Amino acid sequence: MLKILTVVGARPQFIKAAAVSRAIRETEGLSEVMVHTGQHFDSNMSAVFFEELGIPEPQHHLDIHSGGHGDMTGRMLMAVEPILIEEKPDWVVVYGDTNSTLAGSLAASKLHIPVAHVEAGLRSFNRRMPEEINRLVTDHLSTLQFCPTTTAVANLAAEGIRKGVHHVGDVMYDATLFAIKRAAESSNLLSNLGLEPNGYALATVHRAENTNTPGQLRSVIEFLQEKAQRRPVVLPLHPRTGQAASRMGIRLDGLQVIDPVGYLDMAKLLHHAAAVYTDSGGLQKEAYFHRVPCVTLRDETEWTETIAHGWNKLWKGPDYAARGEISEYGNGRAAFMIADLLKAASVTA
Structure with a gap:
């Protein structure tokens, strides 16, 4: 049985x-051990x-959060590291771009355990x-880079990374298809919030x-407040943002501020x-999956498609370019491609 150790935290x-x-779980010959670093520890953002x-x-919960980047x-x-030594996995799988991602990949590579990066090349x-x-x-x-787009593949090639690179599509699309029905x-x-579909x-x-x-925070909030003059703007408030606004004396008047919500509630909000x-990379894509136009509150985006x-x-x-479908995010089977590639890579290693 091939053991995969997954590191998550956000x-x-x-x-x-x-x-x-x-x-x-549905692929014969694979088993998984999950490590939750605790980077997102609030129950509304984790459990x-x-x-x-x-x-x-998760079989291992580290409860590590707060502090600066280096400290965390x-x-x-x-x-x-000691969990990897204890579990002796065949692969360590990491996701995205957080401190948990970096820690998992560093710990594994120093112990000569191959790393697979989901959402590589952004x-x-x-x-x-x-x-x-x-x-x-x-x-x-x-060792394996699972890319959501051909642009990500090209980015890796430009950095000299060509071996082990696979364009699998976006696992977030898999997750969205699952969530739409369940939500x-x-x-x-x-x-509960008194909202009408397509009215916010x-x-x-x-x-x-x-x-x-x-x-910067004042500029972002003022932008949202201006948009709220046209239709209600619902803002599930991230703890960091709420603390920063309070500390800086920035009022959130005019916005419909709510506590962070679970994934299914968020899918329902997004779908309608x-x-x-948003300044979230993931939500930009999820907006497309739900076919909702997005404005990114940053000066650049990883999701150029x-x-x-x-x-x-x-x-x-x-302003927006001419609208069209994005085919390279896949067909909702990216996760199964990843499982098959992990299994095949282990056989040929």
């Missing part, structure tokens, strides 16, 4: 891991996702973003580049929104 990773974990998405309870990553690295080309550094390092440490059956959030916009703000300085305003095909635009950039 909300987007739970969603991606849910799709891949389902595929692993609820495991419950709603049917992810097995270092503590994760120290905690993950680049914003802005090295001031900590996420960009995490992506770069993880890709160069990985329709279980979520009553719209009626959905916003999320959490990135350090938007929350670290008063001027008229527009999305959403811009090119007219479903997304930068808040200070040109």
Whole structure:
């Protein structure tokens, strides 16, 4: 039995891991051990996702959160290493671009355990973003790179990474197809909030580049408040953003502020929104999956396909391009391709 050890820690990773974990469970010869670093520790941003998405309870929970990037990553690295020594996995699978991603890939590579990176090859080309550094390092440490787009494949090739690179499509599309049906059956959030389908916009703000300085955060909030004059703007408030706004004296008047919500409630909000305003990489794509136009509250995006095909635009950039479908995100079977490739790579290693 091939043992795969998965390292997760943040909300987007739970969603991606849910799709891949389902595929692993359905693929003969594969087993999984999950490590939750604790990077997202609030129950609304962690436990609820495991419950709603049917992810097995992690066998190892590290409860590591808060602190600076170096402090957090270092503590994760120290905690993950003995687990790898104990579990002796055949593969370590990491997701995305968080401190948990970096710690998992570093710990595994130092122990000569092959790393597989889901969502490999994304680049914003802005090295001031900590996420960009995490992506770069993880890709160069990985044996298998599972790319969601052909652009990601090209980015890796430009950096000399060609072996072990696979364009599998986007596991977030797999997750979205799963969530749309389940949310329709279980979520009553719209009626609870008094919202009408297509009668509101959905916003999320959490990135350090938007929350670290008063001027930037004020500009983002004022942008959302301006949009709220046209239709209600629902803002599930990330703890970092709420703390920053309170500390900086920035009021959120005019916005429909709610607590963070679970994945299914978020899918329901997104599916029926008229527009999305976000600095989240994942939500930009999810907006497309639900066919909702998006405005990205950043100066660049890793998901250039959403811009090119007219479903997304930068808040200070040109207007939407002509709208078209994006075929390269796959057909909703990316997770099963990943499971098959992990199994095949182990056989040929």
